[in-house]
Amino acid sequence: MSLSKRLALIFRAKASRALDRAEDPRETLDYSYQKQMEMVQQVRRGLADVATSRKRVELQKHQLPATADKLEQQAAAGWGAGREDLAREALTRRSAAQQQLADLTTQEADLQAQQDKLTAALQRLQAKVEAFRTRKETIKANYSAAEAETRVGEAVSGISEEMGDVGLAMQRAEDKTAQLQARAGAIDDLLASGALEDATGSTKDDIQVELERMSSTSDVEAELSRLKTALPAGSPPQDALTAGPAQPQEAKS
Amino acid sequence: MIVRILGEGQLELAEEHLPELNELDTELAKAVNAGDEPGFERELTRLLDRVRALGSPVPDEHLTASDLILPGPDSSLAEVSALLSEDGLIPG
Secondary structure (H helix, E strand, C coil), rough: CHHHHHHHHHHHHHEEEHHHHHCCHHHHHHHHHHHHHHHHHHHHHHHHHHHHHHHHHHHHHHHHHHHHHHHHHHHHHHHHCCCHHHHHHHHHHHHHHHHHHHHHHHHHHHHHHHHHHHHHHHHHHHHHHHHHHHHHHHHHHHCCHHHHHHHHHHHHHHHHHHHHHHHHHHHHHHHHHHHHHHHHHHHHHHHHHHHCCCCCCCCCHHHHHHHHHHHHHHHHHHHHHHHHHHHCCCCCHHHHCCCCCCCCCHCCC | EEECCCCCCEECCHEEEEEEEHHHHHHHHHHHHHHCCHHHHHHHHHHHHHHHHHHHEECCCCCCCCCCCCCCCCCHHHHHHHHHHHHCCCCC
């Protein structure tokens, strides 16, 4: 049997199971309609999740270039201070940040595509649910249980297939979102741990700390040499520090 | 006849196109059975392109089951195999 025929039968089997549930086929209409409304809600929530994830990726995408720039400045500063190790570390991280940025761009596009598909699917589903509701009312008003059976079957098979299709689209979007959440979480961790600096500059990464330590060390050195030049050559430091008291200690006791 | 492309919706096609679609469908099924991913992608694209060219979209408010259902354009071979092997996989 052809692949497309097999798939059609698999979807139809699902609808038949729904029809077998109720004694009166007209009960199936209400049950199915309830399921449809639930599905519409689920798809709406799914869409909101996808949109949230996309926003998060967008935010990270805006942070990463600033991080890369900062790392480049740090590399220059490290190199200027004669610290090749710091410069190398900063450049390695900068390259990682750029790679993340490229990956995020792809993922964002992927997520946008999922969002578009799900939006279209929701629109189709809503149109079909509305059609189902109208058909349901007609069947319930105009037909006896026996007569209704065929008509219920047609309506339920049609909508059930649509629900299966939308359900698959939902699963796919959820999978993609979950993958992306995991990656976004990892990047957040990197930003938080200071391995990549937050674009707001609120946290300090270890390279920055080292550069600042070096700069404060050299400030201290400069201050020391200034003091050394100011003091008389050869005078012991102790004298300089205890120069205040006019009398020797022995005189006090 | 009504053909559904998963994720895209339903199309109405004249019966006379069935032999051509069957031929393409057979090639697709062969690729699935052989686990041939590039072949699967190639044949699926060919089949979907033909169905889109020959069919006209069924209005959204039209409620009917499809005679044939095709995987969507971005499906992987693994996804299609899973759909065929376990009907419990289809939600809804």
